[in-house]
Amino acid sequence: MFENIRLSFKGIFSHKVRSFLTMLGIIIGIAAIIAIVSTIKGTNEQIKSNLIGSGNNNVNVAVYQGEWQMDFQYQSPPEGMPVISDDVKKELENIKDAETVSLYRQRTYCESIYHMNTSLEGGSVYGIDENYFSAAGYRIKSGKGFGERDFKGTQKTVIIDNKAAESLFPGEEPVGEIIDIMGEPFKVVGVAVQSSKFEPVINTYEDYQLYNQDTSSGKIFIPTNAWPVIFRYDEPQNCIIVAADTDSMTAVGKAAEEILNGTISVQDESIKYKSENQLERAESLQKLSDSTNTLVICIAGISLLVGGIGVMNIMLVSVTERTREIGLKKALGARKKVILGQFLTEAAVLTSIGGLIGIVLGIVLSQLISKFADVPVAISSVSILVSVIFSMIVGIVFGLIPSVKAANLNPIDALRYE
Amino acid sequence: MVLELREIYKDYMQGKDAVPVLRNINLSVEEGEYLAVMGPSGSGKSTLMNIIGCLDRQTSGMFIFDDTDISTCKDKELSEIRNRKIGFVFQNFNLLPRQSALENVELPLLYAGVNKKERRERAAEALVKVGLEDRMNFRPTQLSGGQKQRVAIARAMVNSPRLLLADEPTGALDTKSGEQVMELFRELNDEGVTIVMITHEREIADHAKRIMFIRDGELSNLNGGDSL
Ligand SMILES: Nc1ncnc2c1ncn2[C@@H]1O[C@H](COP(=O)(O)OP(=O)(O)O)[C@@H](O)[C@H]1O
Ligand SMILES: [Mg+2]
Numbered sequence: 001m002f003e004n005i006r007l008s009f010k011g012i013f014s015h016k017v018r019s020f021l022t023m024l025g026i027i028i029g030i031a032a033i034i035a036i037v038s039t040i041k042g043t044n045e046q047i048k049s050n051l052i053g054s055g056n057n058n059v060n061v062a063v064y065q066g067e068w069q070m071d072f073q074y075q076s077p078p079e080g081m082p083v084i085s086d087d088v089k090k091e092l093e094n095i096k097d098a099e100t101v102s103l104y105r106q107r108t109y110c111e112s113i114y115h116m117n118t119s120l121e122g123g124s125v126y127g128i129d130e131n132y133f134s135a136a137g138y139r140i141k142s143g144k145g146f147g148e149r150d151f152k153g154t155q156k157t158v159i160i161d162n163k164a165a166e167s168l169f170p171g172e173e174p175v176g177e178i179i180d181i182m183g184e185p186f187k188v189v190g191v192a193v194q195s196s197k198f199e200p201v202i203n204t205y206e207d208y209q210l211y212n213q214d215t216s217s218g219k220i221f222i223p224t225n226a227w228p229v230i231f232r233y234d235e236p237q238n239c240i241i242v243a244a245d246t247d248s249m250t251a252v253g254k255a256a257e258e259i260l261n262g263t264i265s266v267q268d269e270s271i272k273y274k275s276e277n278q279l280e281r282a283e284s285l286q287k288l289s290d291s292t293n294t295l296v297i298c299i300a301g302i303s304l305l306v307g308g309i310g311v312m313n314i315m316l317v318s319v320t321e322r323t324r325e326i327g328l329k330k331a332l333g334a335r336k337k338v339i340l341g342q343f344l345t346e347a348a349v350l351t352s353i354g355g356l357i358g359i360v361l362g363i364v365l366s367q368l369i370s371k372f373a374d375v376p377v378a379i380s381s382v383s384i385l386v387s388v389i390f391s392m393i394v395g396i397v398f399g400l401i402p403s404v405k406a407a408n409l410n411p412i413d414a415l416r417y418e
Numbered sequence: 419m420v421l422e423l424r425e426i427y428k429d430y431m432q433g434k435d436a437v438p439v440l441r442n443i444n445l446s447v448e449e450g451e452y453l454a455v456m457g458p459s460g461s462g463k464s465t466l467m468n469i470i471g472c473l474d475r476q477t478s479g480m481f482i483f484d485d486t487d488i489s490t491c492k493d494k495e496l497s498e499i500r501n502r503k504i505g506f507v508f509q510n511f512n513l514l515p516r517q518s519a520l521e522n523v524e525l526p527l528l529y530a531g532v533n534k535k536e537r538r539e540r541a542a543e544a545l546v547k548v549g550l551e552d553r554m555n556f557r558p559t560q561l562s563g564g565q566k567q568r569v570a571i572a573r574a575m576v577n578s579p580r581l582l583l584a585d586e587p588t589g590a591l592d593t594k595s596g597e598q599v600m601e602l603f604r605e606l607n608d609e610g611v612t613i614v615m616i617t618h619e620r621e622i623a624d625h626a627k628r629i630m631f632i633r634d635g636e637l638s639n640l641n642g643g644d645s646l
Binding site for chain 1: 471474501506530573
């Protein structure tokens with residue numbers, strides 16, 4: 001075996017140009033696959049980290065009617081959809097891998113938010129519990145924020161985010177001021193900002209589209225107990241659950257959906273709790289990029305096929321050229337399987353060298369792509385391993401016909417061959 | 419007895435026609451014999467040698483080699499007989515061009531499954547025996563014709579076969595190198611090696627202890643008459 005490999009190397013190096021040309025198809029095929037796979041992997045990792053914001057493992061479970069999240073601005077809560085009770089909340093907290101559960105209510109567009117005569121156009125209002133900020137990834141930038149009194153009593157206090165602060169209090173300190181929500185005065189006790197790691201990175205138009213729903217002009221947060229002061233007390237809540245890790249997000253979301261949907265008995269069956277997490281979105285985006293790249297992988301595969309046929313062709317020529325050698329070896333007592341092994345090894349060594357060159361070229365290529373096209377790449381060791389094995393297999397498969405031909409040569413015909 | 423041919427016929431198919439090449443060949447070779455088979459070009463010498471060398475099969479008749487009926491042997495068994503019991507020497511040497519003299523001589527041992535160390539030792543020994551101890555790592559292209567043929571003889575003898583089979587061993591050599599090869603054959607025969615040599619040259623055949631003639635595929639003890 002080692003003898004065969006050593007002789008194969010000898011043979012390959014004694015025909016450098018020919019061997020290189022033979023390998024070219026394999027080299028190009030493998031290089032293309034490595035470059036494509038690295039680019040896909042890099043892009044996927046970027047999408048994933050952008051969407052999930054590396055560390056924000058939260059799952060949002062909200063009330064949907066069909067495809068759309070329900071907003072109780074224009075419609076009243078449906079019959080049979082109760083407010084989430086403490087018992088149900090306990091159940092949610094007991095879901096495996098669920099770390100924090102926060103219940104909240106939301107008005108996406110609240111027309112009536114004023115400071116003096118300045119209005120917050122298109123601002124959203126959130127009625128939140130004590131877990132909301134940590135679950136959704138906010139921190140208080142100024143002011144003391146909500147305390148126990150705010151959550152337990154019915155304090156008319158509000159925290160506004162930095163966007164709302166800019167709109168309502170240009171150049172002023174909002175903390176301590178009064179704003180007017182739906183005609184009720186609320187005292188500003190803090191300004192909140194989303195922690196930067198929760199902030200999505202927007203690189204492409206797709207990212208932008210994905211996040212344009214978040215481009216509201218500002219958010220304001222009131223304690224959930226104050227919600228009935230301006231809105232209905234019986235509105236069902238949405239919930240945010242922080243999962244232990246990224247991979248458990250989907251499972252946690254599904255479990256929460258099940259629990260919450262078990263509490264409702266709405267006539268309109270399209271009204272349901274639905275979980276939505278960033279990972280799912282990331283995965284659907286990845287699927288899109290995967291499917292476009294499947295095509296490219298197919299093309300690379302065809303290139304490997306053509307490379308394999310090239311190997312077969314050269315091996316057939318080589319068998320004819322070496323008819324004498326084969327005949328001699330048979331005369332000296334080489335059995336069929338020895339000749340078969342020799343030629344198969346030669347084909348496999350040839351394509352493996354091609355594969356290795358292809359891998360190096362592919363890595364260089366992906367670095368160039370990442371430099372010039374500004375696409376991230378992540379070279380996967382799996383794809384390298386697969387490439388080596390695959391190119392070896394190409395050699396063995398396409399070397400089979402020539403090798404069998406060599407093994408079956410009649411020794412006298414072979415010796416007579418001039 | 420090393421080998422025995424009984425009523426051997428060999429036809430080649432030329433299109434639909436069977437062309438007879440060997441006709442009713444009867445021959446037996448004893449242990450330690452040195453036989454030369456002479457005949458003009460195209461008379462069937464090489465065909466005979468291929469059958470004796472288990473490289474080809476007769477059309478009819480019986481060939482017994484070392485007490486084995488060769489017609490019953492499968493490819494695997496034939497390989498083994500060629501490997502262990504027969505040493506071949508060809509007119510055109512048939513050395514592997516990219517391998518050293520030593521590696522060429524090692525080949526039969528490789529196919530016999532001998533380990534590397536022992537291969538080296540035995541191949542070197544065989545080369546010493548043919549007087550090439552200072553050419554072991556030379557490639558065939560760096561050797562003269564006579565030296566190449568001596569490497570081939572070392573290769574043929576390295577497995578200590580029962581029979582040394584040579585087809586025109588001096589055909590591609592000058593007279594002097596040819597004489598050296600004949601010298602070597604005589605030495606081997608003196609040591610007890612059985613030799614069957616094919617040639618069309620009288621001077622070469624005269625080195626053997628027994629000469630047979632083949633003419634139009636028929637074997638006889640007599641010279642066919644015409645000068646060859
Ligand atoms: N494979 C073959 N097919 C057809 N005819 C062949 C074949 N091999 C040899 N012959 C014919 O058989 C005859 C004897 O050939 P060969 O044994 O090589 O003669 P020699 O070695 O005595 O010169 C020749 O006429 C040759 O053309
Ligand atoms: Mg001949």
